[in-house]
Amino acid sequence: MMGLEDQASDADLLRDMIAGDEQAFVAIYRRLQGPLYRFALQMTGRASLAEEIVQEAFMTLIRQAKSFDASRGTLQAYLYGICRNHTLRCVAQESPYVGMPDAGWEGGNGFLELLDPSDPSASFAAAEKIERVRRAVLTLPPSYREVVVLCDLHEMAYEQAAGVLGCPIGTVRSRLHRARDLLLAKLRHGASGGMSLTAAERAESSESPQ
Amino acid sequence: MMDCESFKALVHEIDRPGCLEAGVLDLVWGHAQSCPRCSRRLARARELSTALGALAKADERKHAPMQVEARLLNAVRAHRKTVRSFRQRKLAWWMAAAAAVAVMVGAGLAWRRMSVSRHAGGSAPAAAAIPVVPNPPQATLAAPDAQAGEVRHSRPSTRTAKRAARTPAPEPVAELAEFLPLPFANDDSPLGTAEVVRIRLSESALGVLGLPVSEDASRQSVTADVVIGEDGVARAIRFISGPVPSEVVQQLQTMEAENKGANP
Numbered sequence: 001m002m003g004l005e006d007q008a009s010d011a012d013l014l015r016d017m018i019a020g021d022e023q024a025f026v027a028i029y030r031r032l033q034g035p036l037y038r039f040a041l042q043m044t045g046r047a048s049l050a051e052e053i054v055q056e057a058f059m060t061l062i063r064q065a066k067s068f069d070a071s072r073g074t075l076q077a078y079l080y081g082i083c084r085n086h087t088l089r090c091v092a093q094e095s096p097y098v099g100m101p102d103a104g105w106e107g108g109n110g111f112l113e114l115l116d117p118s119d120p121s122a123s124f125a126a127a128e129k130i131e132r133v134r135r136a137v138l139t140l141p142p143s144y145r146e147v148v149v150l151c152d153l154h155e156m157a158y159e160q161a162a163g164v165l166g167c168p169i170g171t172v173r174s175r176l177h178r179a180r181d182l183l184l185a186k187l188r189h190g191a192s193g194g195m196s197l198t199a200a201e202r203a204e205s206s207e208s209p210q
Numbered sequence: 211m212m213d214c215e216s217f218k219a220l221v222h223e224i225d226r227p228g229c230l231e232a233g234v235l236d237l238v239w240g241h242a243q244s245c246p247r248c249s250r251r252l253a254r255a256r257e258l259s260t261a262l263g264a265l266a267k268a269d270e271r272k273h274a275p276m277q278v279e280a281r282l283l284n285a286v287r288a289h290r291k292t293v294r295s296f297r298q299r300k301l302a303w304w305m306a307a308a309a310a311v312a313v314m315v316g317a318g319l320a321w322r323r324m325s326v327s328r329h330a331g332g333s334a335p336a337a338a339a340i341p342v343v344p345n346p347p348q349a350t351l352a353a354p355d356a357q358a359g360e361v362r363h364s365r366p367s368t369r370t371a372k373r374a375a376r377t378p379a380p381e382p383v384a385e386l387a388e389f390l391p392l393p394f395a396n397d398d399s400p401l402g403t404a405e406v407v408r409i410r411l412s413e414s415a416l417g418v419l420g421l422p423v424s425e426d427a428s429r430q431s432v433t434a435d436v437v438i439g440e441d442g443v444a445r446a447i448r449f450i451s452g453p454v455p456s457e458v459v460q461q462l463q464t465m466e467a468e469n470k471g472a473n474p
Contacts, residue, residue: 025286029279037274054274058282062289130268133261152262153269157228173223180222184258 010075018065036083042149043087045138057082073163080164091142136186144179212241217248221255389446402440
């Protein structure tokens with residue numbers, strides 16, 4: 001049976017939250033934390049950083065809930081935007097180390113979970129392939145990585161992604177096209193050599209995303 | 211017809227719903243069937259989409275650890291407490307301000323009622339009710355021409371004391387030793403606790419006090435004691451030193467005589 005919180009819109013819940021309803025905040029958090037956590041995780045490759053980013057995003061919501069303007073977009077897009085800002089800050093601070101997922105991926109919440117006990121070899125190959133793709137995504141420059149994460153992994157439409165990134169739809173399209181070409185090149189060249197950033201990509205990664 | 215370059219530009223959008231119009235899609239499919247190179251390009255793009263879809267599926271159950279929710283809930287409670295105490299402080303401040311205003315208004319009304327009843331009981335003439343101030347504070351007119359009439363109390367300091375010692379004693383004006391009511395002073399209003407303030411003003415500034423001033427008013431200053439009522443209005447003046455124009459003296463005496471005649 002669906003609770004009231006499940007049926008209420010994000011805007012209604014936010015209004016209740018501002019009025020002091022703790023359960024409304026819990027409902028918002030439970031509804032939106034998953035995609036935001038995955039976004040941060042897929043952008044940084046580190047579970048600890050993703051946890052920190054999600055926490056910071058919701059802390060911002062707690063402190064500045066009134067600054068959310070429903071006429072400018074959805075609450076989810078607003079929180080994605082906050083997460084993105086925190087993520088880019090973290091990525092910029094830790095750029096020399098980004099590229100390899102942390103141990104969290106290999107634990108109970110990651111690679112091993114992809115294995116199917118009934119067909120270990122096939123599932124191992126599939127899981128390995130997924131990890132290769134993940135690493136390839138993590139080696140993309142942040143401005144390309146975020147469009148791949150939003151449009152391909154989170155299945156957002158160009159318009160939604162443009163709203164989160166604060167850039168025109170044309171920019172999202174062109175970046176996604178370029179990002180996918182880069183991914184194809186990386187995957188074709190293999191896990192070791194092809195995954196590292198080239199000089200051109202480094203130059204691109206230093207571009208500040210819009 | 212579509213060429214390979216156009217196909218390459220659209221290859222990643224072929225399977226994305228709603229991105230390409232039906233006519234464009236037909237052209238793209240037609241080109242992919244006729245061009246083996248672009249067909250392979252399309253196959254690779256689809257393979258990438260499949261791989262990314264598998265990655266998204268593998269991650270779809272991932273979520274933030276439970277302790278994040280617990281920490282955020284604590285933060286919500288702390289924030290609510292902070293906001294509530296801030297509101298309470300704000301409310302208390304407003305209540306204190308309102309109480310202060312109410313007290314001031316009440317005191318003002320009480321004072322007014324008391325002074326009205328005292329006045330109704332028969333009060334002495336304004337000048338006679340003036341308490342004697344043994345050492346009236348020294349006051350000077352800031353700028354004789356520009357700020358005539360504006361009285362500025364000077365803080366007693368060693369420098370002013372020395373200057374006062376150096377300056378010659380003011381010449382007494384024997385015939386004007388008593389206070390004369392000023393023309394615009396309202397005798398009906400209660401004087402209350404009046405103050406006598408000694409001021410030095412230019413002769414031309416006498417005009418501000420409602421006294422006649424000759425056109426050739428010199429820049430010499432006049433020292434005078436002014437009685438200031440509790441309402442801040444100057445009531446009476448006594449010239450201490452300086453060349454007081456004779457017409458000023460005459461007018462003040464005439465007016466005083468008229469006042470006495472009108473209100474015996």
